[in-house]
Amino acid sequence: MDRVKVAIACRRARGSTGTETTIFEHARRLCALGWEVHVYAEKLDSQRLKAYGAHPHWVPGWPWGSALKRRVFATLSDALLSRKGFDLVWGHGDSLRQDVLSLHNCVHAAHQAVHRTPLSSSSGVGRIHERQLKEKAFRLLIANSGLMKKELLDRFAVPQGLIAVVHPGHDAVRFRPGGREALGLPLRQRLGVPADGLLLGFITSGDFKKRGLDIFLEALARLSAPTKDRVHALILGKESRLGPWQDMAASTGLGSKLHFLPPVDKVESAYHALDVYCHPARYEEFGQSVQEAMACAVPVLTSRRVGASELFGPIASSILSDAPEAGALARDMERLIAEEGLRARLGAEGAEAVHSNTWEANFNATLACLRRLL
Secondary structure, eight states: OOOOEEEEEOSEESSOSHHHHHHHHHHHHHHHTTOEEEEEESEEOHHHHHHHTOEEEEOOOOOSOHHHHHHHHHHHHHHHHHTTTOSEEEESSSOSSOSEEEEOOOHHHHHHHHHSSOOOTTOHHHHHHHHHHHTTOSSEEEESSHHHHHHHHHHHOOOGGGEEEOOOOBOTTTSOSOOIIIIIHHHHHHHTOOTTOEEEEEEOSSOHHHHTHHHHHHHHHHSOHHHHHHEEEEEEOOOSOOHHHHHHHGGGSOGGGEEEEOOOSOTHHHHHHOSEEEOOOSOBSSOHHHHHHHHTTOOEEOBTTBGGGGGOOHHHHHTOBSSOOHHHHHHHHHHHHHOHHHHHHHHHHHHHHHTTOBHHHHHHHHHHHHHHTO
């Protein structure tokens, strides 16, 4: 067929969130295939997109009110795209008309899990997702985990034949085993972790409540005194109000051995500094940090409420909790801290499990979905 002309619509294509990373990876690879790629967004990294060969288009935004802001973007972007004669329109949760919808969040399920109440009908993102899903405003929906697919089937009755599950990929050059000495050791020394000490970690792009930082801190507090003598803990991520979390951290009994750090560009150095990575999220549609830790051969403790746990091998699956809970997490921490051999087996199994789940594999699976509609 002739050169494919595709439009990618999203409110943000400028940062390094999981959604934005996915958009950039796909745009770059589609351009390399010779597709004509146009990206429509309110916030754009135009220079980066142009370097890939893509065409960035700024969509004027409305600065006030979540619901109105999202409705304005959906209306404007849909109107712009309808006049351009695209072979495919690909939305990322912000449009009401698209051929392919890549959904990255289940806001209703996540809100219920975090706050134990239904999502308010005034939620801007909730309202647009509900319209997309109930009106079936797509020909194909790409979900990033089986966990997400189940939510779409159960809550919104999206026909199973309209859903394809494609796990996000990872950068196998950045995230790989063997970086302990070169990347991890400098951070361990900076934090004052002794050679025989163990560093437990919690790493996230943000939203400490959703990702279960309070559960992680409570689990640390429940560790036995001999275990606490050996343990340091690292919390790396961005939160607008850090004070309450630091107050909560004081109850762990770790004192100066518990370290808060802001996000870093080379997050792989933090994974390689860890002995155990913990991700007790209340609901996580995928959980890229889990995959990245696994790729670095770091043993991971999480639950089936995290989509990335679908990648686990048999050993990790055997100690996988059904839901995040401080008592169970503390028990598993104690076990991994005591059993060096188990940590090594879990780390090796995790690295092997995600070894082939690269961005290239993700793109190939996604491309097959796109070609189904051409």
